[in-house]
Amino acid sequence: xxxxxxxxxxxxxxxxxxxAEGQDVDGTVDAVLLEAARRAPRAPRTVFxxxxxxxxxxxxxxxxxxxxxxxxTGFRESSVETTLESNPExxxxxxxxxxxxxxVGRLSIGFQSLEPATLELFGRVHGVxxxxxxxxxxxxxxxxxxxxxxxxxxxxxxxxxxxxxxxxVLALGPRHVSAYALAxxxxxxxxxxxxxxxxxxxxxxxxxxxxEQTHAILAAHGFDSYEVSNFAPKGHECRHNLNYxxxxxxxxxxxxxxxxxxxxxxxNHKALAPWRKAVQAGKSAEAWDERLDPRGRLGESWWxxxxxxxxxxxxxxxxxxxxxAPEDPALAVARPLLEEGLLEEVDGRIRLSAxxxxxxxxxxxxFLA
Amino acid sequence: xDTKHIRNFSIIAHIDHGKSTLADRMLxxxxxxxxxxxxxxxxxxxxxERERGITIKAHAVTIYHVKDxxxxxxxxxxxxxxxxxxxxxxxxxxxxxGAVLLVDASQGVEAQTVANAYLAxxxxxxxxxxxxxxDLAHARPDEIAEEIENSLAIEATDAIHISAKTGKNVxxxxxxxxxRVPAPTGDPSAPLQALIFDAVYDEYxxxxxxxxIFNGTLTKRDLTRMVKxxxxxxxxxxxxxxxxxxxxxxxxxxxxxxxxxxxxxxGDVKVGDTLTLAKFRDxxxxxxxxxxxxxxxxxxxxxxxxxxxxxxxxxxTLALSDSSLSFFxxxxxxxxxxxxxGFLGLLHMEIIQQRLEREHDIDMIQTAPSVTYRIxxxxxxxxxxxxxxxxxSPDHFEELREPIVRASMxxxxxxxxxVMQISNDHRGIFVRQEHLSTTRVNLVFDxxxxxxxxxxxxxxxxxxRGYGTLNYDIIDFKADDLVKLxxxxxGKEVDALSSIVHRSQAEYRGRQTLKxxxxxxxxxxxxxxxQAGVGSKIIARESIAALRKDVTAKCYGxxxxxxxxxxxxxxxxxxxxxxxxxxxxxxKAFLSVLGGE
Ligand SMILES: Nc1nc2c(ncn2[C@@H]2O[C@H](COP(=O)(O)OP(=O)(O)OP(=O)(O)O)[C@@H](O)[C@H]2O)c(=O)[nH]1
Ligand code: SF4
Ligand SMILES: [Mg+2]
Numbered sequence: 001x002x003x004x005x006x007x008x009x010x011x012x013x014x015x016x017x018x019x020a021e022g023q024d025v026d027g028t029v030d031a032v033l034l035e036a037a038r039r040a041p042r043a044p045r046t047v048f049x050x051x052x053x054x055x056x057x058x059x060x061x062x063x064x065x066x067x068x069x070x071x072x073t074g075f076r077e078s079s080v081e082t083t084l085e086s087n088p089e090x091x092x093x094x095x096x097x098x099x100x101x102x103x104v105g106r107l108s109i110g111f112q113s114l115e116p117a118t119l120e121l122f123g124r125v126h127g128v129x130x131x132x133x134x135x136x137x138x139x140x141x142x143x144x145x146x147x148x149x150x151x152x153x154x155x156x157x158x159x160x161x162x163x164x165x166x167x168x169v170l171a172l173g174p175r176h177v178s179a180y181a182l183a184x185x186x187x188x189x190x191x192x193x194x195x196x197x198x199x200x201x202x203x204x205x206x207x208x209x210x211x212e213q214t215h216a217i218l219a220a221h222g223f224d225s226y227e228v229s230n231f232a233p234k235g236h237e238c239r240h241n242l243n244y245x246x247x248x249x250x251x252x253x254x255x256x257x258x259x260x261x262x263x264x265x266x267x268n269h270k271a272l273a274p275w276r277k278a279v280q281a282g283k284s285a286e287a288w289d290e291r292l293d294p295r296g297r298l299g300e301s302w303w304x305x306x307x308x309x310x311x312x313x314x315x316x317x318x319x320x321x322x323x324x325a326p327e328d329p330a331l332a333v334a335r336p337l338l339e340e341g342l343l344e345e346v347d348g349r350i351r352l353s354a355x356x357x358x359x360x361x362x363x364x365x366x367f368l369a
Numbered sequence: 370x371d372t373k374h375i376r377n378f379s380i381i382a383h384i385d386h387g388k389s390t391l392a393d394r395m396l397x398x399x400x401x402x403x404x405x406x407x408x409x410x411x412x413x414x415x416x417x418e419r420e421r422g423i424t425i426k427a428h429a430v431t432i433y434h435v436k437d438x439x440x441x442x443x444x445x446x447x448x449x450x451x452x453x454x455x456x457x458x459x460x461x462x463x464x465x466x467g468a469v470l471l472v473d474a475s476q477g478v479e480a481q482t483v484a485n486a487y488l489a490x491x492x493x494x495x496x497x498x499x500x501x502x503x504d505l506a507h508a509r510p511d512e513i514a515e516e517i518e519n520s521l522a523i524e525a526t527d528a529i530h531i532s533a534k535t536g537k538n539v540x541x542x543x544x545x546x547x548x549r550v551p552a553p554t555g556d557p558s559a560p561l562q563a564l565i566f567d568a569v570y571d572e573y574x575x576x577x578x579x580x581x582i583f584n585g586t587l588t589k590r591d592l593t594r595m596v597k598x599x600x601x602x603x604x605x606x607x608x609x610x611x612x613x614x615x616x617x618x619x620x621x622x623x624x625x626x627x628x629x630x631x632x633x634x635x636g637d638v639k640v641g642d643t644l645t646l647a648k649f650r651d652x653x654x655x656x657x658x659x660x661x662x663x664x665x666x667x668x669x670x671x672x673x674x675x676x677x678x679x680x681x682x683x684x685x686t687l688a689l690s691d692s693s694l695s696f697f698x699x700x701x702x703x704x705x706x707x708x709x710x711g712f713l714g715l716l717h718m719e720i721i722q723q724r725l726e727r728e729h730d731i732d733m734i735q736t737a738p739s740v741t742y743r744i745x746x747x748x749x750x751x752x753x754x755x756x757x758x759x760x761x762s763p764d765h766f767e768e769l770r771e772p773i774v775r776a777s778m779x780x781x782x783x784x785x786x787x788v789m790q791i792s793n794d795h796r797g798i799f800v801r802q803e804h805l806s807t808t809r810v811n812l813v814f815d816x817x818x819x820x821x822x823x824x825x826x827x828x829x830x831x832x833x834r835g836y837g838t839l840n841y842d843i844i845d846f847k848a849d850d851l852v853k854l855x856x857x858x859x860g861k862e863v864d865a866l867s868s869i870v871h872r873s874q875a876e877y878r879g880r881q882t883l884k885x886x887x888x889x890x891x892x893x894x895x896x897x898x899x900q901a902g903v904g905s906k907i908i909a910r911e912s913i914a915a916l917r918k919d920v921t922a923k924c925y926g927x928x929x930x931x932x933x934x935x936x937x938x939x940x941x942x943x944x945x946x947x948x949x950x951x952x953x954x955x956x957k958a959f960l961s962v963l964g965g966e
Contacts, residue, residue: 244925256927260929357920365940368940
């Protein structure tokens with residue numbers, strides 16, 4: 001479920017999100033429920049409230065949203081994992097307690113950085129202290145499964161700094177960490193600043209060093225890197241996201257939300273107004289869709305699956321993609337990469353080797369149709 | 370119209386001296402084009418001509434001019450000025466009795482002014498010198514007239530001073546053409562004898578044949594025959610260019626026009642052939658054209674091997690309207706099947722390559738241009754080598770010879786020193802120095818053509834601030850201490866990247882080539898090693914470090930499609946490269962063998 005409101009737009013962010021001020025949040029909650037009533041599957045296995053910053057909603061709005069969703073889908077009974085994304089400026093103990101009571105079992109908090117200058121550069125509205133306070137509030141409010149989002153390799157970031165900051169966060173006791181290397185996504189302020197020379201990306205060597213350091217520190221704290229940028233102790237992986245990388249099915253509700261159902265992927269209107277208009281008119285809010293042929297699905301499944309430490313099961317992906325020809329084109333691509341040591345085979349599954357991991361894109365490119 | 374009232378002339382000049390602009394004014398002045406339809410360099414109708422602001426092909430057009438109460442048909446051919454399109458000028462002149470020799474009154478006599486004037490002199494045409502751009506403040510018409518007399522021995526004291534830009538005295542040029550250019554001498558009642566001087570392919574109407582009628586009359590619906598090929602076709606439509614194709618019923622001796630016969634087989638029409646009527650069995654062919662001298666050769670390989678036949682069709686279509694293009698099938702270890710093409714120069718090559726890509730939508734890899742070498746074998750036979758990759762190892766031939774050109778370079782005197790220097794650096798041998806006037810000079814050097822192609826022309830332009838101009842003709846093939854410079858990519862020799870160089874330059878050029886390759890070849894998952902070598906000796910090395918990090922930080926349900934598409938775009942880019950061993954080499958890298966930027 002995509003709720004597009006944020007306290008302010010972060011400079012690096014390429015999600016569809018807008019500053020909440022002056023927006024009709026209540027009306028949007030109504031529309032989300034309207035769309036859910038029409039499209040949401042009954043008894044979902046996992047639920048994820050993302051955006052945007054869903055924690056920005058008031059307790060009343062959250063209550064209406066979650067109770068509403070409950071009456072439509074019965075997720076409180078069926079969901080094995082219900083996550084909500086939050087940011088430090090909109091998380092306190094009271095809200096945490098309310099969310100727990102409403103059926104949310106997992107909370108994600110956007111720390112992003114422990115460097116005040118970097119938070120400012122990012123356009124974040126909270127300080128470093130706020131992040132720690134939010135974490136403690138969530139814990140006090142009853143959350144155990146807490147994820148922390150972090151971004152490394154921002155301009156000026158150093159391994160010395162990271163060696164202190166990352167353990168500092170881990171000392172709080174999160175059950176999950178998402179640590180991303182900063183990416184200059186298209187159509188963000190950051191990519192514009194990069195083009196204008198106002199920002200400089202970290203050199204590749206430095207990025208690689210930080211990437212490896214991230215993996216090492218987290219491993220030392222008992223966090224498996226179960227996906228390129230996601231880490232958790234065994235049994236605490238995010239099941240909702242695992243489904244994306246397994247190229248599974250999901251239903252997305254809200255502006256810009258994407259669904260993947262029976263081999264068809266479709267995205268809602270990005271902007272709030274056209275999405276809402278379509279939903280209220282009882283029309284489809286889809287702006288685009290695509291359906292890949294078996295070869296395309298196979299390649300896409302490998303690309304996504306290789307992000308996982310567990311790698312892929314070639315036979316399972318053939319079945320998922322509906323690939324029936326005797327020769328598996330993905331295996332043909334994999335063979336030389338196995339020989340070069342960029343991929344490795346473990347118990348019948350194929351995965352990136354330690355050397356291949358930082359090259360995931362360059363390698364998986366070969367699998368795409 | 371009787372032949373007495375016909376005049377056929379070409380406008381010739383050095384590049385950019387204003388030929389097409391003068392043609393514009395003539396079209397306007399004679400009412401051939403309405404003012405509202407007028408645009409600058411109207412006859413330059415190919416998109417590439419408009420983009421680059423130069424004429425590439427000769428363009429024929431018929432205009433009518435009234436002098437002393439009499440109406441004259443003037444068939445004008447606007448010709449290109451660039452040295453590479455010299456052949457077009459030569460063909461145009463054969464269809465004419467006169468030539469307007471246009472000289473920019475601020476630039477003066479330049480290399481192609483002289484070269485093209487000599488072509489007209491050889492054809493024994495009436496030459497009318499005209500000084501253009503006198504509207505410019507720095508025009509020096511009197512000095513330039515003297516240059517014309519000194520360098521060409523053409524009387525130029527009464528050369529007409531015009532401005533093709535403002536139209537000043539253009540009418541006088543038309544009057545002078547009527548007065549001085551002889552009327553064609555052909556006999557309209559004799560058997561038809563027409564020179565095919567050009568042809569273009571039209572998707573709907575087939576081949577459109579451009580004609581200059583020397584004798585006889587061509588009437589619509591006549592059954593025609595091409596003398597050399599023997600092919601017969603009905604003249605479905607005949608007409609003139611005014612400047613749009615305008616149908617007419619007859620074309621008579623002395624006239625220039627076109628004929629459409631629904632010819633779909635490109636090979637049936639050869640520019641330079643003679644057209645007559647089927648009923649005339651023993652008509653003499655008019656003298657055709659000399660085979661053009663190909664200065665450089667380069668290979669075109671389709672990026673997608675399945676496009677080989679498509680490339681052949683495209684080359685055939687282009688060769689119809691550009692008879693100076695030659696091509697024959699070729700294969701390379703690295704690049705598969707393609708065509709070796711002969712060109713009149715580097716610009717010609719670039720134009721052909723762009724036309725193939727744009728007009729025929731073909732993605733190709735082009736190898737660096739090379740000159741033709743000759744080797745003599747132990748058994749006394751000779752062999753031509755058009756591509757360095759095909760040079761056998763030295764023990765398989767006795768002598769390796771390269772083409773030498775006589776290069777004539779005109780420039781203001783202050784650049785003599787600089788041009789002497791670059792000529793010496795490029796293995797040039799001084800022949801002579803002539804003063805065109807007190808301020809301009811002609812330097813003549815014999816230089817290996819390979820040096821001209823490598824970067825001599827760029828150097829000449831930069832060391833004379835663009836004022837130096839160059840014309841050249843192959844005069845000889847000479848032996849020198851030449852060696853094959855091989856390029857190895859991850860230990861594998863890539864034939865399409867080799868070149869033939871002088872031993873003394875091998876190391877420097879090897880290093881230059883590797884430096885460029887290093888920039889062009891993308892990083893791979895492994896290190897790419899580049900080496901340059903002569904014989905079995907490696908003389909330069911470079912390496913392209915392996916990619917270290919390339920991974921999308923995050924990818925969730927909402928961005929799978931978009932991120933996948935970004936990767937697919939990257940992959941499509943890779944498909945346009947050629948795989949040599951396991952290294953992807955982009956198209957541009959194959960040109961790294963050349964000097965310059
Ligand atoms: N000031 C001035 N500029 C002129 C005159 N005649 C032509 N030009 C300019 O000179 C440039 C070249 O003119 P073109 O007519 O394209 O020259 P061209 O001889 O046909 O060139 P190529 O066909 O490429 O050999 C253009 O920018 C014209 O506008 C003139 O009489 N006076
Ligand atoms: S809070 Fe998150 S969703 Fe909102 S703008 Fe910042 S990064 Fe984007
Ligand atoms: Mg022109």
